[in-house]
Amino acid sequence: MKEITVKSSIDYKINIGTRIRFNIYEFIKEFNYNKIAVITDENVAKYYLEDVVNGLTPFIQVVTYNLPSGEKIKDISWFERLQQFLLNEQLDRHSAVIALGGGVVGDLSGFVASTYMRGIGFVQVPTTLLAHDSSIGGKVAINLGSIKNIIGHFYPPQAVIYDLDTLSTLSEQEFRSGLAEVIKHSLIGDAHLYEQLITKQELSVKDQSFEKILHRSIDVKRVIVEADELELGKRKFLNFGHTLGHAIESVYQSKNITHGEAVMVGILFDLFVSDLENGERQGMLSGGLITWLTNIGYKLALSEWRVNQLLQLMLKDKKNEKQLIALVLLRDYEQPYVKHFSPKEVKNLLEAFAKYMGQYSNVKYLV
Ligand SMILES: NC(=O)c1ccc[n+]([C@@H]2O[C@H](COP(=O)([O-])OP(=O)(O)OC[C@H]3O[C@@H](n4cnc5c(N)ncnc54)[C@H](O)[C@@H]3O)[C@@H](O)[C@H]2O)c1
Numbered sequence: 001m002k003e004i005t006v007k008s009s010i011d012y013k014i015n016i017g018t019r020i021r022f023n024i025y026e027f028i029k030e031f032n033y034n035k036i037a038v039i040t041d042e043n044v045a046k047y048y049l050e051d052v053v054n055g056l057t058p059f060i061q062v063v064t065y066n067l068p069s070g071e072k073i074k075d076i077s078w079f080e081r082l083q084q085f086l087l088n089e090q091l092d093r094h095s096a097v098i099a100l101g102g103g104v105v106g107d108l109s110g111f112v113a114s115t116y117m118r119g120i121g122f123v124q125v126p127t128t129l130l131a132h133d134s135s136i137g138g139k140v141a142i143n144l145g146s147i148k149n150i151i152g153h154f155y156p157p158q159a160v161i162y163d164l165d166t167l168s169t170l171s172e173q174e175f176r177s178g179l180a181e182v183i184k185h186s187l188i189g190d191a192h193l194y195e196q197l198i199t200k201q202e203l204s205v206k207d208q209s210f211e212k213i214l215h216r217s218i219d220v221k222r223v224i225v226e227a228d229e230l231e232l233g234k235r236k237f238l239n240f241g242h243t244l245g246h247a248i249e250s251v252y253q254s255k256n257i258t259h260g261e262a263v264m265v266g267i268l269f270d271l272f273v274s275d276l277e278n279g280e281r282q283g284m285l286s287g288g289l290i291t292w293l294t295n296i297g298y299k300l301a302l303s304e305w306r307v308n309q310l311l312q313l314m315l316k317d318k319k320n321e322k323q324l325i326a327l328v329l330l331r332d333y334e335q336p337y338v339k340h341f342s343p344k345e346v347k348n349l350l351e352a353f354a355k356y357m358g359q360y361s362n363v364k365y366l367v
């Protein structure tokens with residue numbers, strides 16, 4: 001068991017261990033909730049809902065809600081249904097929502113908890129690798145049409161309970177999605193971790209070393225959100241890869257690509273632009289990195305670059321200022337900064353990046 005404290009507007013503990021989903025009550029009893037709504041999705045429910053509920057019901061009243069799985073539920077209609085559910089079940093200001101699942105369940109349930117009766121208790125029980133990122137830091141949100149996370153809050157959980165055993169049922173695609181955020185954290189905040197990652201021919205949650213990798217990745221996030229909870233400055237660095245990543249996720253939403261897969265392409269784009277800004281032709285975005293990512297299963301090419309659509313979405317990014325598009329770039333490993341570009345400049349950069357990626361014949365198509 002490892003316990004990490006995050007110091008923010010409220011301090012909370014991230015409890016990381018195995019089999020801890022069975023006794024969640026131990027980690028939340030100090031809050032004296034009178035009722036709990038466990039919100040999850042259909043896939044997670046199949047594997048883990050009973051384990052969680054059985055551990056809670058001897059001590060506290062529990063109601064449950066199973067959502068369909070997938071990004072589509074991060075919207076206003078599911079937000080409304082959940083609010084109605086909490087009201088029908090008579091949760092009050094002494095009650096709490098437990099988000100049992102990945103980032104989608106966490107973002108939606110957290111936003112619901114943050115707004116119901118102007119905010120009730122909120123606990124994250126992440127079950128994806130990606131959720132080592134999403135369950136920490138308090139960003140909760142829903143989408144508006146294809147604009148990601150545009151309606152939301154900073155609402156830190158009162159506790160995070162991360163049972164690593166749940167990761168064993170993730171598909172390879174979902175594992176890679178979460179790994180993209182690990183790679184992001186390593187590039188912006190832990191060069192040593194990055195070096196360690198790119199020497200591995202295989203990565204798996206079953207590896208003994210993986211837990212350490214996860215702790216280090218969480219630590220990069222913790223340090224940044226502790227320093228800038230509300231994203232007034234350096235928290236923007238956690239958006240490395242996301243200006244383009246979010247746009248790809250939305251433009252190609254019908255193509256079954258995950259958040260992390262889209263962000264991985266966005267990370268390569270930000271590395272490409274960083275190298276240009278640093279005046280290096282082959283700097284951080286090297287053939288070696290592309291080959292490593294391809295070998296561990298990432299698909300990094302787009303068969304059809306819908307540049308204008310991507311640009312329209314990038315123009316709605318929350319980091320932008322005065323209609324200039326913000327990209328998070330690296331002066332070097334661990335040295336992120338934000339630079340703004342005109343839409344025309346970004347268009348040219350996207351076209352140059354598409355051409356650059358086109359030279360790698362071993363790269364596979366994401367869409
Ligand atoms: N709030 C934040 O700081 C933050 C950070 C990163 C990403 N996000 C958001 O998180 C979302 C992506 O999160 P995600 O990748 O966890 O997606 P997700 O919640 O949709 O989970 C991915 C898939 O895996 C299934 N699943 C979850 N746990 C499982 C398990 N243990 N075994 C088998 N299947 C399981 C889910 O049902 C779903 O089909 C995006 O909406 C993204 O914008 C938020």
Ligand SMILES: O=C(O)C(=O)C[C@@H](O)[C@H](O)[C@H](O)COP(=O)(O)O
Pocket residue numbers: 133137139148149150181231235238239242318
């Ligand atoms: O915690 C953060 O800050 C992040 O940016 C983490 C990202 O991985 C995550 O995808 C986040 O939801 C993006 O936030 P947004 O503010 O760009 O919507």
Ligand SMILES: [Zn+2]
Pocket residue numbers: 181242259263
């Ligand atoms: Zn992300």
